[in-house]
Amino acid sequence: MPAPAQVTLPSDREVRVTRQFNAPRQLVWDAHTKPDLMPKWLGYPGWDMPIREIDLRVGGKYRWQWKNDAEGQQFGMLGTFTEVDAPSRIAHEQYFDPDGTGSPVGDAWTVSLDLSEENSVTTLVCTMQYVSKEARDNSLATGMTDGMEFSYSRLDGLVAEAG
Amino acid sequence: MNLDATFSALADPTRRAILARLAEGEASVMELAAPFALSQPAVSKHLRVLENAGLITKGRDGQRRPCKIEMAPLNAANDWIERYQQIWEQNYVRLDNLLEALKQDAPEARGKRKKK
Numbered sequence: 001m002p003a004p005a006q007v008t009l010p011s012d013r014e015v016r017v018t019r020q021f022n023a024p025r026q027l028v029w030d031a032h033t034k035p036d037l038m039p040k041w042l043g044y045p046g047w048d049m050p051i052r053e054i055d056l057r058v059g060g061k062y063r064w065q066w067k068n069d070a071e072g073q074q075f076g077m078l079g080t081f082t083e084v085d086a087p088s089r090i091a092h093e094q095y096f097d098p099d100g101t102g103s104p105v106g107d108a109w110t111v112s113l114d115l116s117e118e119n120s121v122t123t124l125v126c127t128m129q130y131v132s133k134e135a136r137d138n139s140l141a142t143g144m145t146d147g148m149e150f151s152y153s154r155l156d157g158l159v160a161e162a163g
Numbered sequence: 164m165n166l167d168a169t170f171s172a173l174a175d176p177t178r179r180a181i182l183a184r185l186a187e188g189e190a191s192v193m194e195l196a197a198p199f200a201l202s203q204p205a206v207s208k209h210l211r212v213l214e215n216a217g218l219i220t221k222g223r224d225g226q227r228r229p230c231k232i233e234m235a236p237l238n239a240a241n242d243w244i245e246r247y248q249q250i251w252e253q254n255y256v257r258l259d260n261l262l263e264a265l266k267q268d269a270p271e272a273r274g275k276r277k278k279k
Contacts, residue, residue, distance in 0.1 A: 001256075001259065002259065004248070004252050005251045005252045006248070007244050007248040007251070012170075012174055012219070012228075017248075017251050018241070019251070019252075019255050021258065021259060021262055022259070023262035023263075023265070023266060023268075027262050027266065027269070028258075028262065029266045030265070031258055031262065031265070037265075040257065040261045041235050041254055041255075041257035041258040041260075041261050042258075044253060044254075078267070098181075123195050131169070133170065134167060137166055140166075140244065140247055141166050149260050158202075
């Protein structure tokens, strides 16, 4: 198994995640950009990804939406691609859509994904840049970048009930 | 816990160096100023930022007011980053599995690829 993902804070406004995969770059690229592959890994147990629209070109838009299997709660991410250079680099502006209505809230952040391959190992570097340090820290603190706050708050609720 | 204040205080290399020194043990302002090319007032200013962020406390030992590192906010900041890391890692472990499956489906993807 590859080493766990590393999270660093390269500047006041950035978070960077680095991870290696024992697979060719093209496959890692496909997993990030093909609508039929994304739901197989991006998200978390108990959540389906019913909407995964991708217009993969510079200026093209995307909309990803997750839905809780049990409670039907939804949220999404949407944005616009600013760089598409298959299979090595992709960049986009991303907004958070807290209730999955297609109406995002807050400022966009930029996500850039760089993939390099050496000896059949692909290194992924994903950098998120926010409008301010405060926005970066909020994202770190809530885990909202992936909408994961929902699963955590739900888990907290379950723990509270059990307690 | 005010994470903003913690991250903000940690954003400065001099303050990180001061914390690194305090991690070895308590020190006075004068002792802290010595290794840095800084005046005591400049060091005091950094110490105020660290104190406001809860990263240090100032004790009282006669006339001396030794500074002491407080680990709780540092641990909180680490906790957030760790939790964030776990969220990504969970996704990437699933991605590892997906990539293994894709490699089985597309044996030509292993080793040299003929086309892009």
